[in-house]
Amino acid sequence: MELGGSCLMMDNYMNPNTRPAIWYPLSMKTFLHRKKISGTASSSSARRRRRRMPAMHSDILLRTIAWPQDRTGKQCTRQCCFVLCCVLDEPLREQRGSCPHAMGSPQLGHACAPHQGLHKGTRQRTTEKRHIAPAQLGQFDTESEVAFSGYGNAAVVNRGTHPRSFSARTSFVWFTEPCALTKVHGKHPCIGIQESSFSAPVLYPIHGASRILVQRHSPHPVKRALPRSRSRSWKASLFERFFGRKRSSRQTWPHLIKEQAPTGTVPASGASFAQNGADTTVIPRARARHSRHEPTRVASPTPSSRDITDVDRSNAETCIAIRHVHKVFPDSHAPGGQFYALCDILLDIEDGSLVALVGPSGSGKSTLLRCIAGLENPTSGRIFLHGRDTEEMSVQERRIGFVFQHYALWKHMTVWKNIAFGLEIRKTPRSEIERRVLELLKLMGLEGLGDRYPHQLSGGQRQRVALARALAPEPRVLLLDEPFGALDTRVRRSLRAWLRRLHDEVGTTTIFVTHDQQEALEIASSVVVMNKGQIEQVGTPLEIYEHPASPFVMSFMGDVSVVSRDALPAEQANGRTFTNATRARSVETSKKDSIWSDPERPPTIPRESETTTNVRKSDNAAQYLMLRPHDVHLHRSPDSTTAPARVVDVFFLGWSVRVDVELQDGQILQSIMLTTRYKELGDLYPGDLVHVKFFGERSFEVDEAEYNI
Numbered sequence: 245m246e247l248g249g250s251c252l253m254m255d256n257y258m259n260p261n262t263r264p265a266i267w268y269p270l271s272m273k274t275f276l277h278r279k280k281i282s283g284t285a286s287s288s289s290a291r292r293r294r295r296r297m298p299a300m301h302s303d304i305l306l307r308t309i310a311w312p313q314d315r316t317g318k319q320c321t322r323q324c325c326f327v328l329c330c331v332l333d334e335p336l337r338e339q340r341g342s343c344p345h346a347m348g349s350p351q352l353g354h355a356c357a358p359h360q361g362l363h364k365g366t367r368q369r370t371t372e373k374r375h376i377a378p379a380q381l382g383q384f385d386t387e388s389e390v391a392f393s394g395y396g397n398a399a400v401v402n403r404g405t406h407p408r409s410f411s412a413r414t415s416f417v418w419f420t421e422p423c424a425l426t427k428v429h430g431k432h433p434c435i436g437i438q439e440s441s442f443s444a445p446v447l448y449p450i451h452g453a454s455r456i457l458v459q460r461h462s463p464h465p466v467k468r469a470l471p472r473s474r475s476r477s478w479k480a481s482l483f484e485r486f487f488g489r490k491r492s493s494r495q496t497w498p499h500l501i502k503e504q505a506p507t508g509t510v511p512a513s514g515a516s517f518a519q520n521g522a523d524t525t526v527i528p529r530a531r532a533r534h535s536r537h538e539p540t541r542v543a544s545p546t547p548s549s550r551d552i553t554d555v556d557r558s559n560a561e562t563c564i565a566i567r568h569v570h571k572v573f574p575d576s577h578a579p580g581g582q583f584y585a586l587c588d589i590l591l592d593i594e595d596g597s598l599v600a601l602v603g604p605s606g607s608g609k610s611t612l613l614r615c616i617a618g619l620e621n622p623t624s625g626r627i628f629l630h631g632r633d634t635e636e637m638s639v640q641e642r643r644i645g646f647v648f649q650h651y652a653l654w655k656h657m658t659v660w661k662n663i664a665f666g667l668e669i670r671k672t673p674r675s676e677i678e679r680r681v682l683e684l685l686k687l688m689g690l691e692g693l694g695d696r697y698p699h700q701l702s703g704g705q706r707q708r709v710a711l712a713r714a715l716a717p718e719p720r721v722l723l724l725d726e727p728f729g730a731l732d733t734r735v736r737r738s739l740r741a742w743l744r745r746l747h748d749e750v751g752t753t754t755i756f757v758t759h760d761q762q763e764a765l766e767i768a769s770s771v772v773v774m775n776k777g778q779i780e781q782v783g784t785p786l787e788i789y790e791h792p793a794s795p796f797v798m799s800f801m802g803d804v805s806v807v808s809r810d811a812l813p814a815e816q817a818n819g820r821t822f823t824n825a826t827r828a829r830s831v832e833t834s835k836k837d838s839i840w841s842d843p844e845r846p847p848t849i850p851r852e853s854e855t856t857t858n859v860r861k862s863d864n865a866a867q868y869l870m871l872r873p874h875d876v877h878l879h880r881s882p883d884s885t886t887a888p889a890r891v892v893d894v895f896f897l898g899w900s901v902r903v904d905v906e907l908q909d910g911q912i913l914q915s916i917m918l919t920t921r922y923k924e925l926g927d928l929y930p931g932d933l934v935h936v937k938f939f940g941e942r943s944f945e946v947d948e949a950e951y952n953i
């Protein structure tokens with residue numbers, strides 16, 4: 245933070261395992277100029293200028309700073325920990341610390357009302373502050389900031405000091421989500437950060453790109469707290485620390501950086517230009533992009549403007565059009581140091597639909613959702629909202645509501661205030677707010693609970709408040725990231741039905757992430773099955789279940805038994821077959837694909853696992869079949885289409901009975917039947933001889949290695 249007329253941008257901040265910081269001097273004038281270019285201008289000349297700009301502000305994202313280990317050497321599971329240091333007068337070295345989640349200070353953080361940072365009128369108002377003990381920290385949903393970010397709110401930021409490793413003046417704030425910096429409020433993009441080292445809490449508006457810019461704000465807390473001479477010495481010591489020598493009056497930051505950076509080479513992240521072995525890294529501003537952990541975009545399949553017109557703008561029905569989206573994260577263990585969290589995602593989501601993104605853990609569901617919301621920038625590819633390229637839209641313009649698994653409510657606000665919050669910051673008239681909140685309370689079945697605080701509600705009620713809050717500003721798209729994940733099975737079940745009804749009533753285009761296939765099948769009008777960053781299949785729940793396009797979809801969307809083809813009678817073994825190479829997409833998507841196919845677009849980059857799988861398949865495929873338990877029928881007497889088997893175990897499941905049987909060659913099959921059918925069959929006991937008949941329509945050729953057979 246510079247106290248004069250320019251600002252410093254911090255990058256790579258406080259990662260204890262690497263070098264602590266990369267600093268960029270940037271004048272406020274330049275920053276605002278660039279912001280203007282990258283943020284709002286849409287004329288062709290502005291776009292041209294924007295292209296020439298080093299990509300500093302077009303993607304306003306604070307990069308993840310992972311804290312791989314805390315002080316005790318334990319792995320910190322909460323990787324999404326962002327630390328922004330508001331350096332006041334301590335050298336950077338002093339700010340190294342362990343993950344804030346692992347800190348043992350009893351007064352670890354404060355939470356403050358987000359609107360403190362938003363309106364000039366309220367900026368100085370002191371609102372509730374809470375001390376958060378470390379044990380509570382896990383519960384404190386800093387995600388709530390993000391939940392609002394879609395509406396352009398500033399974020400509440402936790403702030404804490406650590407008595408052992410941080411001085412009283414050095415404070416830090418952390419976010420659980422990078423998008424906290426993406427909001428635009430009024431004319432200026434800003435985030436409110438409460439800095440309460442000082443007697444009166446004051447807020448810094450923070451402008452952020454992948455780095456953090458701490459901007460002066462008036463009335464300036466630092467200016468008030470530090471005498472002028474002090475601030476100068478702080479600048480001087482910072483300078484000395486970076487450059488290892490005293491600054492002469494003629495040297496400016498850009499001048500020095502230019503002088504120190506070797507030309508023609510891009511420094512690797514962490515490469516230091518600093519003298520005297522200082523652990524601070526300084527890189528030229530124009531090269532910043534290359535040194536970020538966020539990889540540079542892979543050759544982008546950017547379509548021409550004609551393509552956009554033809555394909556997206558003409559299709560009023562398409563609410564969200566996702567075109568060849570890749571998201572790459574750096575990963576030292578992955579081939580090429582890059583991990584493809586999303587790989588060539590191509591998807592259309594129609595207006596008013598209720599879509600489930602389903603897939604195993606790590607398949608990229610949340611990443612895709614976050615890309616749609618603008619919380620992540622795709623590495624390549626484009627996303628259109630109602631025909632408009634999201635790159636041209638601010639997060640606020642997207643009008644997307646986001647609900648997290650953990651309710652993310654403002655805990656110091658009543659239900660009413662929580663719901664009204666999004667409207668208040670948009671300066672909606674009081675009467676309109678009251679009408680809308682009452683309407684939502686009724687819709688959510690929360691009448692009479694408006695005065696309660698979140699801790700006075702059940703989990704299901706809290707989640708409904710979170711949904712009401714997201715719906716209050718009437719978003720065009722509602723994104724739910726495992727909305728019921730934290731609830732018990734019974735509550736989940738009742739909320740599923742409720743969500744479906746709510747959607748029918750409100751009609752907002754909704755995408756929800758779940759790893760529960762039952763939930764996806766029950767609620768959604770269409771299901772997108774994801775695996776390893778790719779879409780395996782898109783279809784209605786019935787299509788997905790009845791006609792899975794790959795062994796993966798079949799096995800993921802319900803129980804399956806995998807048996808050798810040889811073990812079954814020849815007549816039974818001739819089912820329809822697919823291989824993993826078949827990656828089905830919706831009809832609409834395939835059409836778009838062909839329209840969008842661009843000869844210059846690089847081919848999809850296959851990941852190693854995919855390539856090897858397909859190669860293996862040619863050797864081992866076609867030997868095994870996948871069967872649903874309800875397609876395995878048991879009979880007492882044999883015929884030409886049955887295979888003999890012995891009962892291994894019988895399980896009563898209420899309305900159904902599951903019978904495990906062993907085929908002659910020792911393979912185990914599951915059969916599920918209605919209890920009434922079981923009664924017709926007569927009681928079965930382990931060791932009984934039965935005859936198995938199965939329906940082969942949905943059998944697959946599968947790969948031995950893939951299914952550990």
Ligand SMILES: Nc1ncnc2c1ncn2[C@@H]1O[C@H](COP(=O)(O)OP(=O)(O)OP(=O)(O)O)[C@@H](O)[C@H]1O
Pocket residue numbers: 308573574583585603604605606607608609610611612759
């Ligand atoms: N910021 C990041 N840096 C590096 N890798 C990441 C990052 N975010 C996500 N990933 C990786 O991308 C992959 C997809 O993550 P994502 O959160 O989208 O999965 P998911 O399908 O939502 O999983 P889950 O159901 O467990 O939430 C994971 O392997 C994850 O480790």
